[in-house]
């Protein structure tokens with residue numbers, strides 16, 4: 001039985017993860033953490049407002065779906081206390097990820113930071129990396145609900161990082177292009193562009209659009225319901241307890 005603490009359990013993703021854990025006989029919900037929780041327990045599971053109090057309960061895996069401002073501290077806290085982090089929260093810097101991987105190696109604690117847990121999203125990222133070998137001109141459009149705090153999405157950044165591994169660098173667009181409205185061309189990453197759409201009614205969607213002479217290639221993934229992420233979270237929980245290093249990206253555990 002793997003004992004799981006869910007950090008951010010009152011949120012959209014955290015509450016979905018609670019249901020997933022409760023429905024898996026191989027997982028046990030050991031604790032719940034959220035500073036905005038007022039209840040002291042939920043169905044016999046202790047609720048905490050401060051992460052230090054989580055140490056009073058035996059836990060194997062720390063699932064984190066919180067906010068960008070606390071994800072690094074939460075992940076570091078889990079690793080330091082030999083709780084395997086499975087982190088979906090986005091907004092990490094490259095330096096933070098590098099530091100957390102080094103910490104996991106020193107503590108010999110497995111973990112996962114995954115900007116996206118949906119298998120279809122992972123496939124789009126892998127396909128985009130392959131396509132970038134042939135199509136250096138690419139723009140990413142990520143579309144999310146209008147309660148999302150960070151932009152671009154962690155998925156878009158991870159997609160751009162993977163594309164960078166195989167793409168021949170070029171600064172896209174007209175050399176003399178002018179933005180009559182600042183930001184019109186979107187965010188720039190390694191010469192490519194990333195655009196963030198925020199609208200009510202959306203959940204999580206991404207298009208990766210490649211352009212070339214006389215042709216185009218569009219890759220698209222849609223998450224219509226947050227249940228689309230739960231298969232990956234479940235897989236991550238069961239995998240991290242058997243590794244001794246933190247990995248960045250669910251593709252490393254598939």
Ligand SMILES: NC(=O)C1=CN([C@@H]2O[C@H](COP(=O)(O)OP(=O)(O)OC[C@H]3O[C@@H](n4cnc5c(N)ncnc54)[C@H](O)[C@@H]3O)[C@@H](O)[C@H]2O)C=CC1
Nearest residue numbers: 008010011012013034065066070088089090114115116117
């Ligand atoms: N990797 C993936 O597949 C996915 C990642 N995400 C990411 O997960 C994060 C959460 O997304 P949502 O659930 O939509 O946000 P949300 O705003 O619905 O939930 C965040 C929760 O974290 C809680 N929280 C804030 N500070 C905290 C702290 N210090 N400790 C514990 N809990 C704390 C809030 O009270 C809230 O309940 C975002 O960064 C989002 O980008 C979202 C969907 C999928």
Ligand SMILES: O=C(O)C1=N[C@H](C(=O)O)C[C@H](O)C1
Nearest residue numbers: 090115116148153154155204
């Ligand atoms: O905030 C969200 O909802 C999501 N965030 C993640 C990201 O920033 O990539 C994953 C998914 O797109 C949903």
